[in-house]
Amino acid sequence: MSKRIDVSDLNIYYGDFLAVEGVSMAIEPRSVTAFIGPSGCGKSTFLRSLNRMHEVIPGARVEGKVVMDGQDLYGSDIDPVDVRRTVGMVFQRPNPFPTMSIAENVLAGARLNSKRMRKSEADDLVESSLQGANLWNEVKDRLDRPGAGLSGGQQQRLCIARAIAVKPQVLLMDEPCSALDPISTLAIEDLIQKLKSDYTIVIVTHNMQQASRVSDMTAFFNIAGTGKPGKLIEMSDTASIFSNPSQKATEDYVSGRFG
Amino acid sequence: MSTTTPTRPPAATNAVRQRPGDRIFKGVATASGLAILVILAGVAAFLLYQAYPALVAPAADIAGGEGFWKYTAELVFGTALSAALALVIGAPLGVGIALFITHYAPRKLAAPLGYVIDLLAAIPSIVYGLWGVFVFAPALVPIYAWLADNLGWLPLFAGPVSSGRTMLTAGLVLAVMILPVITALSREVFRQTPTLQQEAALALGATRWEMVKYAVIPYGKSGVVAASMLGLGRALGETMAVAAVLSVAGGVTFNLISTQNPGTIAANIALQFPESTGLGVNLLVATGLVLFVITFLVNFAARAIVARTSKG
Amino acid sequence: MTQLTTPPRPAVGLGTTRHLPAWAPYAALAVSAAFSGAVLALAGFNTAGWLVLTAVVFTVLLVSASRAVEGPRKATDRFVTSLVVGAFLLALIPLVSVAWTVVSNGAARFDVEFFTYSMRGIVGEGGGAAHAIAGTLIITAITTVISVPIGILTAVYLVEYGRGSVARTITFLVDVMTGIPSIVAGLFSVALFTLLLGPGVRLGIMGSVALCVLMIPVVVRSTEEILRLVPHELREASYALGVPKWRTVVKVVLRTSVAGIGTGVTLAIARVIGETAPLLVTLGVTSAINYNPFDGRMSTLPTFAWFSYATPTLPVEASIDRAWTAALVLVILVMLFNLIARIVSRAFSPKTR
Numbered sequence: 001m002s003k004r005i006d007v008s009d010l011n012i013y014y015g016d017f018l019a020v021e022g023v024s025m026a027i028e029p030r031s032v033t034a035f036i037g038p039s040g041c042g043k044s045t046f047l048r049s050l051n052r053m054h055e056v057i058p059g060a061r062v063e064g065k066v067v068m069d070g071q072d073l074y075g076s077d078i079d080p081v082d083v084r085r086t087v088g089m090v091f092q093r094p095n096p097f098p099t100m101s102i103a104e105n106v107l108a109g110a111r112l113n114s115k116r117m118r119k120s121e122a123d124d125l126v127e128s129s130l131q132g133a134n135l136w137n138e139v140k141d142r143l144d145r146p147g148a149g150l151s152g153g154q155q156q157r158l159c160i161a162r163a164i165a166v167k168p169q170v171l172l173m174d175e176p177c178s179a180l181d182p183i184s185t186l187a188i189e190d191l192i193q194k195l196k197s198d199y200t201i202v203i204v205t206h207n208m209q210q211a212s213r214v215s216d217m218t219a220f221f222n223i224a225g226t227g228k229p230g231k232l233i234e235m236s237d238t239a240s241i242f243s244n245p246s247q248k249a250t251e252d253y254v255s256g257r258f259g
Numbered sequence: 260m261s262t263t264t265p266t267r268p269p270a271a272t273n274a275v276r277q278r279p280g281d282r283i284f285k286g287v288a289t290a291s292g293l294a295i296l297v298i299l300a301g302v303a304a305f306l307l308y309q310a311y312p313a314l315v316a317p318a319a320d321i322a323g324g325e326g327f328w329k330y331t332a333e334l335v336f337g338t339a340l341s342a343a344l345a346l347v348i349g350a351p352l353g354v355g356i357a358l359f360i361t362h363y364a365p366r367k368l369a370a371p372l373g374y375v376i377d378l379l380a381a382i383p384s385i386v387y388g389l390w391g392v393f394v395f396a397p398a399l400v401p402i403y404a405w406l407a408d409n410l411g412w413l414p415l416f417a418g419p420v421s422s423g424r425t426m427l428t429a430g431l432v433l434a435v436m437i438l439p440v441i442t443a444l445s446r447e448v449f450r451q452t453p454t455l456q457q458e459a460a461l462a463l464g465a466t467r468w469e470m471v472k473y474a475v476i477p478y479g480k481s482g483v484v485a486a487s488m489l490g491l492g493r494a495l496g497e498t499m500a501v502a503a504v505l506s507v508a509g510g511v512t513f514n515l516i517s518t519q520n521p522g523t524i525a526a527n528i529a530l531q532f533p534e535s536t537g538l539g540v541n542l543l544v545a546t547g548l549v550l551f552v553i554t555f556l557v558n559f560a561a562r563a564i565v566a567r568t569s570k571g
Numbered sequence: 572m573t574q575l576t577t578p579p580r581p582a583v584g585l586g587t588t589r590h591l592p593a594w595a596p597y598a599a600l601a602v603s604a605a606f607s608g609a610v611l612a613l614a615g616f617n618t619a620g621w622l623v624l625t626a627v628v629f630t631v632l633l634v635s636a637s638r639a640v641e642g643p644r645k646a647t648d649r650f651v652t653s654l655v656v657g658a659f660l661l662a663l664i665p666l667v668s669v670a671w672t673v674v675s676n677g678a679a680r681f682d683v684e685f686f687t688y689s690m691r692g693i694v695g696e697g698g699g700a701a702h703a704i705a706g707t708l709i710i711t712a713i714t715t716v717i718s719v720p721i722g723i724l725t726a727v728y729l730v731e732y733g734r735g736s737v738a739r740t741i742t743f744l745v746d747v748m749t750g751i752p753s754i755v756a757g758l759f760s761v762a763l764f765t766l767l768l769g770p771g772v773r774l775g776i777m778g779s780v781a782l783c784v785l786m787i788p789v790v791v792r793s794t795e796e797i798l799r800l801v802p803h804e805l806r807e808a809s810y811a812l813g814v815p816k817w818r819t820v821v822k823v824v825l826r827t828s829v830a831g832i833g834t835g836v837t838l839a840i841a842r843v844i845g846e847t848a849p850l851l852v853t854l855g856v857t858s859a860i861n862y863n864p865f866d867g868r869m870s871t872l873p874t875f876a877w878f879s880y881a882t883p884t885l886p887v888e889a890s891i892d893r894a895w896t897a898a899l900v901l902v903i904l905v906m907l908f909n910l911i912a913r914i915v916s917r918a919f920s921p922k923t924r
Binding site: 278280281283284285287288289290291292293294295296298299301302305306308309351352355356358359360363364372375376378379381382383384385386387388389390392393394395398435438466467468469471489492495496497498499503525528529532533536537540543544547548550551554555557558559562 | 731746752791815845846851894901
Binding site: 058081108 | 734802805807808809810811813814815822823826827921
């Protein structure tokens with residue numbers, strides 16, 4: 001169910017502007033990889049390049065390779081739509097579809113693509129996805145209510161359920177807890193621990209405690225100044241990044257001396 | 260994902276392969292956008308084509324016998340005069356109403372009151388025409404009589420007064436019709452004035468009027484100008500109300516309260532068209548083209564002002 | 572410590588300036604109403620004159636009282652307030668007058684015959700506007716069917732696909748179209764069909780084409796405004812689920828904004844249904860029902876009202892009455908569409924409960 005991603009020499013441009021420069025890394029399957037770094041260091045941009053979501057912005061392009069199990073995601077015969085079906089994404093702010101019920105939101109990936117599905121099949125998918133997102137017990141009695149009526153934390157878990165209902169290999173999370181209260185944050189962190197047995201998870205976070213709590217590997221990104229490209233400074237297992245980083249900049253950042 | 264495809268270097272621009280659905284949908288949407296272009300080009304081209312015979316016809320063949328430009332000049336004068344009257348009366352009222360709704364009326368009432376003014380825009384122009392000729396014009400006759408008696412020395416009010424179907428009545432009806440246009444946009448502008456400055460003015464002990472004068476009107480000035488010009492454009496092109504209300508005898512005069520008035524381009528077309536054939540139709544189309552150009556210029560100026568304001 | 576020694580002072584300014592009591596404006600209104608009534612009773616009473624005189628006297632009275640008691644700044648403030656309120660009340664006069672006139676004059680022929688009979692073979696009194704109502708509905712329906720897809724798709728193009736100079740040009744042209752006088756739209760249709768079918772032709776479809784020129788820009792503008800309100804996050808959510816762009820636009824963006832688009836379209840219908848001038852030059856006049864927009868002249872409510880007024884048959888009163896009733900039905904239709912617009916916006920907007 002989960003796959004390995006190898007990134008080599010990736011440059012990301014918006015028009016002529018080089019946003020992220022020369023990133024190479026390996027993301028392991030069945031693990032949680034966290035991206036940390038100051039604002040504007042390109043970690044979110046880099047995350048979005050892993051499922052070609054950055055292409056939504058006109059003028060965005062990349063150089064380099066992102067290889068998932070031997071296949072370059074930026075190959076000329078690859079459809080970005082297929083990439084996104086394999087690499088799911090959860091956003092900073094919960095964004096359930098306001099016109100859909102809870103169940104419809106979970107089925108959105110199939111429904112929006114007009115995929116035909118038997119009723120029992122759909123019900124099973126709703127239940128298993130919501131179970132997978134630790135939300136089933138809270139919403140099983142009101143599946144036909146609007147998704148937008150849930151609390152922020154529930155909405156975010158609904159978005160995770162919606163993402164895993166498409167059965168991706170990889171799950172990207174872009175600061176999934178930054179709009180949530182501490183209790184909801186805890187629920188999401190628990191969920192991430194549970195999901196990593198099935199998915200390759202990559203999470204961007206501003207919260208270093210969160211990174212140290214949930215991740216196995218941590219990558220630190222930094223930026224030399226405004227207008228300069230973001231770069232990967234170092235990547236290692238989480239324990240050593242936080243206790244024994246090899247770079248001075250990383251140490252400054254994780255010890256709170258800047259950023 | 261299958262793993263059979265060998266990796267290959269990415270294209271420099273990441274040319275995204277499009278799905279057929281995407282291509283078709285984008286094509287249809289683009290075609291619709293281009294249809295607008297075609298329609299507008301069509302409007303200009305067909306009008307020119309049909310107007311051309313009138314533009315080159317010998318003067319004697321044109322109604323009135325003095326050629327196209329003489330015929331049109333009189334109508335342009337009538338159009339401009341009626342629209343100018345509408346603007347002079349409608350713009351201050353419209354701005355006043357907008358101020359009332361945004362800064363004077365209780366906040367809860369603002370939306371319903373705005374809706375009431377918008378109702379003025381919902382009434383079809385033919386209804387204004389019937390109302391103007393049967394109710395409004397007769398009601399104005401005593402006032403015109405008084406004007407002629409007391410201010411008759413002014414060329415504007417020379418009279419004689421015989422009915423209410425005068426240039427001033429037409430201007431008043433048009434003023435009512437453009438009120439909602441001017442009010443709607445002015446309201447929008449006044450509502451967007453920065454509240455901080457208004458609160459600062461009030462905190463300094465300004466009265467409400469002083470606050471409006473120093474913190475609202477300067478900010479909204481160009482918006483009000485643009486709103487008035489959109490209203491002007493509307494008044495220039497209004498047809499049925501003028502056709503019903505205005506009693507036309509031709510000639511150029513500033514006498515606002517007599518029944519010997521110049522016509523307007525739009526009303527003239529509506530009145531003459533059903534009985535016109537041949538060159539007569541070409542002539543009316545040509546005057547319509549002139550109206551199109553005039554309203555285009557006025558609207559263009561208004562949009563330019565709006566665009567300049569919204570930039571900063 | 573020094574503060575303790577300073578003598579107590581009254582709070583800043585409060586209580587030191589003089590104000591007119593809160594009831595002053597009402598008292599002034601009562602006095603000026605009575606005064607004006609009395610003056611006009613001597614000169615011959617009429618309602619309009621009484622209202623105007625009351626307003627003038629009220630303003631003078633209140634402003635001079637304020638000037639005497641509160642000073643010039645407050646007086647100016649009260650003067651402007653009176654002007655602004657006056658402007659609003661003044662605008663209500665035509666609105667109320669038009670509404671009252673249309674309803675009271677239109678009621679005379681607001682009967683079953685009006686809705687069931689055409690004017691075919693009718694001389695003098697009686698007859699109805701069935702042909703005009705049918706014409707209005709047919710022509711408005713055709714206009715809507717043509718304009719709405721073009722309008723919505725153009726808005727989709729501008730919001731979702733349009734970039735650079737082409738999009739800017741189309742935006743500009745839509746603005747130009749918004750300003751086209753309705754009579755010019757009518758002439759355009761005439762010019763077009765003269766070219767296709769020869770001079771003097773009058774068809775229902777010509778009217779629809781003219782109205783399309785007026786309706787398309789309205790639909791584009793309102794739809795564009797609504798589509799821009801759809802949060803970008805929803806589009807991203809859909810893309811991230813592996814949904815192609817066109818499905819995202821159709822099933823997420825358009826679906827989310829269906830209430831707003833529906834409202835805009837309904838208001839656009841309300842706007843074109845009352846248009847008279849373009850129909851006057853494209854439809855001609857007829858007294859019989861014609862269901863075929865591609866063959867022969869058609870009548871519509873606005874043109875029916877116009878010709879009943881402009882070229883009445885004897886007795887003139889019967890014609891004028893029919894014109895008023897046509898106007899009333901037209902106003903009811905417009906209000907109905909405005910009402911539908913509000914219902915649509917309520918019913919289709921996304922719910923959270």
